[in-house]
Amino acid sequence: MEVFIIYKSVIALAVFAVSLGIAAYSTWWERKFAGLLQDRWGPSRAGKWGLLQPLADGGKMLFKEEIIPNVSNRFLFVLAPGLFIITAIMAGVLIPWAPSVVINGETYAMQVADLNVGVIFLLSVTSVGVYGIMIGGWASNNKYSLLGAIRASAQMISYELAMGISLIALIISAGGSLSFADIVKAQDAGIANIVPQFFGFIIFFICALAETNRAPFDLAECETELVGGYHTEYSAFKLGLFLFAEYINMFVSSAVMAGFYFGGYNFPFAHEVYQALGLAEGSIAVSVIGFLVYFTKTLIFISVFMWVRWTLPRFRYDQLMNLGWKTLLPLSLLNLAITVVVEIFRGNITF
Amino acid sequence: MLGYTITQWLFGILAFMAIMFGLMVVFSRNPVNSVLYLVLTFFCIAGHYLLLNAQFLAVVHIAVYAGAIMVLFLFVIMLMNLNQDSEPQRTMISKVIAGVIGGLLLLVVVGALRGSEQLAITRYGHSEIGLVRNLGRVLFDEYLFPFEIVSVLLLAALVGAIMIGKKEDRPLAESNQE
Amino acid sequence: MQLTNRRKVVSDKHQTLSERIYFPAVVKGMLITFSHLFKKRPTIMYPEEQREIAPVYRGRHVLKRDENGAERCTACGMCAVACPAEAITMESAERKRGEEGLYREEKYASTYEINMLRCIFCGLCEEACPKEAIFLTDRLVESEYERETFVYGKDKLVEKIDQRIDVTKRQTPEVIEFKKRPGLKHNSLFDKTQIDRHRKPH
The missing domain is CATH 1.20.120.1200 (NADH-ubiquinone/plastoquinone oxidoreductase chain 6, subunit NuoJ)
Structure with a gap:
């Protein structure tokens, strides 16, 4: 029992630390990547290649003056950023980072929690995450914040539907388990879910952009119209928490996409490679390689998120709603229907 | 403890x-x-x-x-x-009426629950009834008909909502301007 | 009426299917941004790396000394008259006995101030100067926190004896040729020795 508690705490702490670290360095990479895409160099002063930039930014956030508007609802105003970052980190508990390690006959899963309702848990956590934005926007008592919050919530509710339905199609074609670990494990055979579910992946990716409030769907904080959006009134570390949570969201959804559609820690000919290297399945070395593979995929997805941001202009709000309700929702339903028919013919669904 | x-x-x-x-x-x-x-x-x-x-x-x-x-x-x-500030002031009468209605509701609930402690609790054979797989089995085997009825009900609500939300038919020239 | 040949006929036709699904356009845009990853960057890393400035660049002024270290300025006021921004003020004084090493002629500027906030760096002072005393250099006027500090006195304008400031860079053959024009005759009255001595052979 003690071993179990220690190992779970170590994994939980590791996931927490990695989430925060990645979130911090995502800010660096976002600026660097933006610079590179725009024929600039990006941050280059703080440390080699500007690598100390996140520390400088974090320090700045910490030591700046905190301003809480007098007219705000103080309790909710302080609560909101915490709520937002908690829900952002909570979604990360599901991700199976590496193949399980077997030590002395005991199997240790490289995952904080393997819920048998993992996919739905993911959806519910993302949908609860909108409370942080809504409460923050409302408690600021500022019309820009309120509009940003309302936009964010409407957008999240709209895109959750298409996202959920594309996930249902994924689950049906991936063997019917709602557990994240099972979905990743099922891609062990060599074919990642992207092959049968390419269409679903596109829908999921677009929805993930909208759910994480990233460009081209970053209407909740669009500067040209709403100053700073829902965090207009926030300053210092509370603002930092909001921005941090957004990057954690991006990290988690990248990891989710890499796991759901691109095989997670699996890669083509994994078993052959392990055999050639003389590594036994379940050993620590295999786990490390698997983790590195998964992590690389996640980082690539984070870069794709940024690449999209620095390419596409922002949608107009009615375009956003039209895309969500009139395009993505019917398309995801169509995808679901096609998936079901295909799976019936393949004999995976029986009555 | x-x-x-x-x-x-x-x-x-x-x-x-x-x-x-x-x-x-x-x-x-x-x-x-x-x-x-x-x-x-x-x-x-x-x-x-x-x-x-x-x-x-x-x-x-x-x-x-x-x-x-x-x-x-x-x-x-x-x-x-x-x-x-914009909350309407409640009069004494409305408070009394609300109290009476609430009391009646409480009475009904208490009456309905009275004697429920003698009811035998029907348990399914295992404690994992709440898990997805078992719930799905129960829902789509035993209770398939009510489940489908509920889905039709929701569909009706959906269609109704769209009908209410639908814009009025306008002359062609006007709608072309959008 | 056609003003340029770049006119474009705009139509309000509906989008075709391939345009309406947006996806090809999105992919095209993504590829364009991606190609910029490998483009050459025009960035100049400023303090380490500096942009080369033109030889005739007009920057911060200097009041020259002659080869013996005496100030050349005689406080004639030509520069102040020529200055379109009225940035230059000065007061003259008479040279005392024993100050021959300090001032080249009998009269000198006891104060000489240029207001760098007014100055437009046109170089007319340099052109007006009959004594080859004021030059514009390739140095920059530094940023300051107070407005008063932008009024440069002699302490900042006169070159230090041990740190002579090279002004030959601006004296390209074209400039020297220009200065020979009849209207600028006063410049040729003076010895070109210093200028010729500093100039590197081309």
């Missing part, structure tokens, strides 16, 4: 919190606070589902009620910008 198991303690705490937050929903003056307390109540109820080993129900409860429906509630309240 005072002769109770951890589960009983958790049940007690969750139940107490659920009732507390439920009361706060009613008593808080600010509608936004009411909604937020209601969300907390839902979380407590989800905790109860978890205690019953019904993880699927718990998660779906959070996803649907806390994550979607209450967000819409909050959305509407924020859009209407209800403050305690």
Whole structure:
């Protein structure tokens, strides 16, 4: 029992630390990547290649003056950023980072929690995450914040539907388990879910952009119209928490996409490679390689998120709603229907 | 711990919190606070589902009620910008009427529950009834017909909502301008 | 009426299917941004790396000394008259006995101030100067926190004896040729020795 508690705490702490670290360095990479895409160099002063930039930014956030508007609802105003970052980190508990390690006959899963309702848990956590934005926007008592919050919530509710339905199609074609670990494990055979579910992946990716409030769907904080959006009134570390949570969201959804559609820690000919290297399945070395593979995929997805941001202009709000309700929702339903028919013919669904 | 198991303690705490937050929903003056307390109540109820080993129900409860429906509630309240200043003054008569109706409702509930302690609790053979697989089996085998009826009901509601939300038919020239 | 040949006929035709699904356009845009990853960057890393400035760049002024270290300025006021921004003020004084090493002629500027906030760096002072005393250099006027500090006195304008400031860079053959024009005759009255001595052979 003690071993179990220690190992779970170590994994939980590791996931927490990695989430925060990645979130911090995502800010660096976002600026660097933006610079590179725009024929600039990006941050280059703080440390080699500007690598100390996140520390400088974090320090700045910490030591700046905190301003809480007098007219705000103080309790909710302080609560909101915490709520937002908690829900952002909570979604990360599901991700199976590496193949399980077997030590002395005991199997240790490289995952904080393997819920048998993992996919739905993911959806519910993302949908609860909108409370942080809504409460923050409302408690600021500022019309820009309120509009940003309302936009964010409407957008999240709209895109959750298409996202959920594309996930249902994924689950049906991936063997019917709602557990994240099972979905990743099922891609062990060599074919990642992207092959049968390419269409679903596109829908999921677009929805993930909208759910994480990233460009081209970053209407909740669009500067040209709403100053700073829902965090207009926030300053210092509370603002930092909001921005941090957004990057954690991006990290988690990248990891989710890499796991759901691109095989997670699996890669083509994994078993052959392990055999050639003389590594036994379940050993620590295999786990490390698997983790590195998964992590690389996640980082690539984070870069794709940024690449999209620095390419596409922002949608107009009615375009956003039209895309969500009139395009993505019917398309995801169509995808679901096609998936079901295909799976019936393949004999995976029986009555 | 005072002769109770951890589960009983958790049940007690969750139940107490659920009732507390439920009361706060009613008593808080600010509608936004009411909604937020209601969300907390839902979380407590989800905790109860978890205690019953019904993880699927718990998660779906959070996803649907806390994550979607209450967000819409909050959305509407924020859009209407209800403050305690704009709350209409309640007259004595309306308070009396509300009290009478509430009392009657309480009476009905107590009457309905009276004698329920003698009812035998029907248990399924295993405690994993709340898990997805088993729930799916039960829902799509035994209760398929009610399930489909419910889906038709929801579809009807959906169509109704779209009909209400639909714009009036306008002359062609006017709609072309959009 | 056609003003340029770049006119474009705008139509309000509906989008075709391939345009309406947006996806090809999105992919095209993504590829364009991606190609910029490998483009050459025009960035100049400023303090380490500096942009080369033109030889005739007009920067911060200097009041020259002659080869013996005596100030050349005689406080004639030609520069102040020529200055379109009225940035230059000065007061003259008479040279005392024993100050021959300090001032080249009998009269000198006891104060000489240029207001760098007014100055437009046109170089007319340099052109007006009959004594080859004031030059514009390739140095920059530094940023300051107070407005008063932008009024440069002699302490900042006169070159230090041990740190002579090279002004030959501006004296390109074209400039020297220009200065030979009849209207600028006063410049040729003076010895070109210093200028010729500093100039590197081309």
